[in-house]
Amino acid sequence: MSLKEFSDALPDYAKDIRLNLGSLLGDQTLGDQRKYGLLLSCAHGSGYKPIVDAAEAECVPHLSEEAANAARAAAAVMAMNNVYYRFVHLSSNKEYGQMPAKLRMNVIGSPGIEKVDFELFSLAVSAMNGCGLCIDSHEKVLRQHNIGTDIIQSAARVGAVIKAAATVHATAV
Template structure:
């Protein structure tokens, strides 16, 4: 399935998602991001949305615009955020202060595996996935790392816009499949 096929499967009530999909997957519609970054963020968001046909379509799109290394980084980010967002959301929401003093003891080596521009790209995906997964602590952390790394607020907002559209499409199409 391609992105065009995906778009055609969206029902009329989700017309805004169709329009937004075309926009956010372009440099004009995602200010501050290049096509490789757009692809990486979309792929990470698709992984976190957990709807296989969407993930496959976005993976095909991403393969046209990002290197295999960038695609691996996007998947690695989605994987580690799948774990971290649960752990740190718990730590943020639980009212007992002792949890904040206990080491996580979770391996997170992939976070330190990237440097320079690759680090910023990884962090953009991590922020987008954290937004989908609703982890405020992780959103704050990745936002700070990105801004400290020279990424503009506009680019960060673009990454979250991509994630929101991808997630919305996953919700609609999964429900459409369930309804038959």
Template sequence: MASLEVVRSELADAHKDTRLNLSAVLESTTLTPEQRWGTAVACAFAARNERLKEAMLNEAKQALGDKATPVIEDARAAASLMAMNNVFYRFRHMIGKESYATKRAGLRMNRLAQVLTNKVDFELVCLAVSAINGCEMCIQSHEKVVLEGGLSEEHVHDAVRIASVIHAAAVGLES
């Protein structure tokens, strides 16, 4: 069972900043524990590193106790949905043709209506995953919903900080 400390210790000296940042970003006082760990777990799924994913799942379970299951399931759903949507909408944005923009996406997203935690937190997690996946349209869309839902730019900032460091840790573990 990998822990965050084990993963941090596996990062070579070339990744010292990532090692230090990995602990610091997870101590956010802006985000609730559910927001923090939902973001961390979803971003670990998006970063596709097995050790990092296992460590984040274990840490989330320890930190959240009985509340862990819905947070983890929403994180899993957010990572999967954004894997699909970020590719599709990034393509639309990058190609820049009106003919594609007017076509129906035709992608099932029923899970959005079945969020287990709350809609705004789910959108925040989707925003963080979209930052990893580099979809400008999705980032802008999720940020708007998050701010309209009552969260602040500080919430967005901290979630994206978590995403950036988790992604860096995955790269560090693979290099």
């Protein structure tokens, strides 16, 4: 099943989600690696197997194996980091922010693709997971690499639409 077919299976009350997913699939402003990498990382970040399967079918033909693995890795490491760093951020005890995380996250330093694309994937998954500390960290790196706010907003938009599509599909099907 493609993402288009997945989208078509959404109920009528989620027409806006269908339209937004269609817009994302047709978007040509990000380039293939960023667009399909974002779709794949956000699908994996949703944790919803049917959208993961649809994204894999849709995206892998458009991505190198390195880019597909980096998208999957961004979702995996953000699943861990977003929980931990959201805890650090939300805890009233600021001592946790001064302590080493003691979590392996080597993929961030060596993702197998351009760091800026990996950071974009990580930002989108962090937005889905609601980790403000991670969002700020990834956005700062992206801005240091001269990535415009329009690209960063597009990444957040992908996360929002994929999360909504997964949520609606999981409860409607």
